[in-house]
Structures are given as C-alpha cells and as structure tokens.
Amino acid sequence: MSYNILYLLLFVLFSCNCSSMSEAQKEGEPPTGRSESLPVECGAAGNQQSCLITGLYPLLAELSSSLQSLKASMDKEQFRRKGTVRAEHNIAFAATLGNKGDVGPFSTNFPLVYEKVFLNAGSCYNTGTGIFTAPVKGVYFFSLSGHNKTSKPMALRLFKNGEPMIIVYNHPLTDAGIRYESLSNSITLMLEKGDQVYVHLLANTWVFDNTDNLTLFTGHLVFPL
Ligand SMILES: *[C@@H]1O[C@H](CO)[C@@H](O)[C@H](O)[C@H]1NC(C)=O
Ligand SMILES: *[C@@H]1O[C@H](CO)[C@@H](O)[C@H](O)[C@H]1NC(C)=O
Numbered sequence: 001m002s003y004n005i006l007y008l009l010l011f012v013l014f015s016c017n018c019s020s021m022s023e024a025q026k027e028g029e030p031p032t033g034r035s036e037s038l039p040v041e042c043g044a045a046g047n048q049q050s051c052l053i054t055g056l057y058p059l060l061a062e063l064s065s066s067l068q069s070l071k072a073s074m075d076k077e078q079f080r081r082k083g084t085v086r087a088e089h090n091i092a093f094a095a096t097l098g099n100k101g102d103v104g105p106f107s108t109n110f111p112l113v114y115e116k117v118f119l120n121a122g123s124c125y126n127t128g129t130g131i132f133t134a135p136v137k138g139v140y141f142f143s144l145s146g147h148n149k150t151s152k153p154m155a156l157r158l159f160k161n162g163e164p165m166i167i168v169y170n171h172p173l174t175d176a177g178i179r180y181e182s183l184s185n186s187i188t189l190m191l192e193k194g195d196q197v198y199v200h201l202l203a204n205t206w207v208f209d210n211t212d213n214l215t216l217f218t219g220h221l222v223f224p225l
Contacts, residue, residue: 099210104206108203121196146183150177
C-alpha cells in the first residue's frame with residue numbers, strides 16, 4: 001500500500017514541475033477525455049497550488065481504497081483466526097471406572113482411576129493414574145458422577161492440584177427407603193498449563209461401577225486463554 005502512495009505522490013510532484021511537457025502535449029496531440037481530470041492539465045495552466053490540490057484527489061482516492069482493502073483483509077484474517085481450531089485445543093475426555101463392582105472402603109482418600117475410556121482427544125487424561133493435566137491455559141469443564149446403595153456412604157471429591165473443588169456425597173440411609181442412587185456434580189475451572197484435575201474416593205466410603213457405565217469422570221477445554 002505505502003509504495004502505491006509513494007508512486008502517486010511522485011507522480012503528482014513530477015506533473016506539477018513538468019509544465020513544458022504538458023505544453024508539448026497540448027500542441028502535439030488532442031487531449032483525451034481522461035487526461036482532463038489529470039494533474040497534467042492543471043500543470044499546463046502554470047498554477048502549482050491548484051495543481052497540487054487537484055493532484056491530491058487521485059491520491060486520496062487511492063489512499064481510501066487502500067485503507068478499505070486493508071480493513072477487509074484484516075477482517076478476513078481475524079475471521080480466519082477465530083474460525084481456526086488448533087490441534088492442541090482439541091481436548092476432551094470421558095471415562096468410567098469400568099466393570100469393577102464395589103470400590104472401597106479404604107482408610108484414606110483413594111485416587112480413582114477411570115479405566116474404561118470412551119474418548120481421550122489430546123491424550124491429556126492419564127488412564128494409568130486418573131489424572132487430567134491441562135495442556136494449555138484455558139477454561140475447562142468437568143463433570144463426575146457416582147453410583148451406589150443409599151445404605152452406604154459415598155463421597156467423591158474433585159481436586160485441582162490438591163485443592164478440593166467439588167464433591168458428590170450421600171448420607172447413608174438405614175430405614176426402609178434404601179435404594180440405589182447416582183449422584184453427579186460439575187464445574188467450570190480456569191486452569192494454567194500443567195494444572196492437574198482428578199477425583200478421590202474419600203476415606204471409608206464406597207462407589208460402584210459395572211458394565212452399565214454408572215460412575216464417570218469427563219472434561220473438556222471450553223476455550224483457551
Ligand atoms: C453398590 O451398588 C451396587 C448396585 O448398584 C450393589 O451391587 C453394591 O452392593 C453396592 N455396594 C455397597 C457397598 O452397598
Ligand atoms: C456402556 O458403554 C459401552 C461402550 O463402552 C456401551 O456399548 C454400552 O451400551 C454402555 N452401557 C450402557 C448401559 O449404557
């Protein structure tokens with residue numbers, strides 16, 4: 001863009017200082033319709049000031065169209081960036097405990113490893129440890145669920161780097177209302193790259209899963225920051 005403007009500026013200055021050529025042109029050839037609006041004509045009149053002003057019109061027109069096309073290309077670039085999903089942002093996982101039956105109770109908090117993986121896009125969920133590690137800074141969504149009998153306490157807590165975030169918990173029933181139940185909870189978290197999210201079965205509680213996919217841990221990147 002800047003080169004075009006430079007050329008135009010040189011053209012205007014050159015035309016203004018070149019009245020002799022314009023004179024020659026006047027004598028030699030008949031002026032075309034197009035040349036009437038060009039600065040050459042006004043240069044021939046010998047008035048350099050009006051020449052410069054008239055010469056500014058094409059310059060301004062060029063500048064304005066250059067700015068318009070610059071804006072259009074910037075809009076396009078912005079659109080392209082917004083529309084681009086980069087491979088490192090394809091982050092989503094979902095896994096259940098698998099066909100394990102009862103898990104627990106243990107005397108201390110027990111890290112749950114959800115072994116039956118439905119999806120692990122980006123491989124950020126570790127199927128050996130049950131830990132999800134954020135690959136990029138961003139906003140993430142997580143959900144967990146747990147299933148068991150209401151006669152037994154069930155407590156699952158989601159942690160971020162050792163800090164408790166959310167829990168699902170049932171107070172055990174001892175009366176005739178005993179039944180099976182499922183609990184769930186979810187949260188949206190801002191994570192730094194490398195932050196770890198995982199679930200513990202709290203001490204002295206039970207959780208259950210079989211082939212019915214009852215107890216699940218799932219999460220995905222909502223948007224990077
Ligand atoms: C947990 O629930 C399952 C059925 O969904 C049941 O078979 C199991 O006995 C329950 N575990 C405990 C400890 O109550
Ligand atoms: C559990 O997940 C498997 C896929 O891994 C699916 O085939 C099955 O139908 C699911 N079971 C239930 C009860 O939804």
